[in-house]
Amino acid sequence: MEIRAATPQDWPRIYPFWSRIVEAGETYAYPLGLSADEARALWMEEPPGLTVVAVDGGEIVGSAKMGPNRPGRGAHVATGSFMVDPGRQGRGVGRALGEYVVAWSRDNGYHSIQFNAVVQVNDAAVRLWQALGFVIVGTVxxxxxxxxxxxxxxxxMVKKL
Structure with missing residues (x-):
């Protein structure tokens, strides 16, 4: 599996699984029914952030976005969001994307990574982030x-780098 920067040409291959995941209503609080253009504006990061794709056998099987969690005096803390094509879950795509975001954040001088909204009952994600060294600092x-x-x-959830 290769993880590389997403290009504008990748969006039409990301959007189908992005919209399936959002519409399922189990992991993301994005508004329902977003058009491809509306969703792209939320997912495809501009610098200093980055959006990547995980590619396996020429197919995009997942995507992640990362960057500063807050502007200004909070910009030393990174954040990230992850989506794995539902048909490709359980094959290590999420872990590979998570490891990529941790390394990218460290390499770009961030002090820590904060995930703002991990759904409490998303057991697979909670277990994965804990396995990668994140701790739950609070639950809303x-x-x-x-x-x-x-x-x-x-x-x-937070991980100090």
Whole structure:
């Protein structure tokens, strides 16, 4: 699997799984029903951020975006978001993207990484981030309206670099 910077030409191959994941209502609080152009504006980062794709056998199987969590005096803390094509989950794509974001953040001089909204019942993501050294520093109760489980918490997770 190769992880490389996403290009504008990659977006039409990212958007189908991006929209399936968002519309499922289990992991992201993005608005439902976004057009490809509206979604692209939310996912495709501009510098100093970066959006990458994971490519396996010529197919885009996942994507991640990363950059400063906050501007100005908070810009020393990175953040990241991840999506793996649902048909490709369980094959190490998320881990590879997570490791990439950790290395990119370290290489770009960030002090730490903060994930602002990890859905509490997204067990696979919570386990993965903990395995990569992230800790839960707090949980906002009932902050996410999960499609099937109702209102659940959002974890704030941090890794010092």
């Amino acid at each position: 109760p009932e902050a996410f309206d999960h499609q099937s489980k109702g209102r659940v918490g959002l974890h704030i």
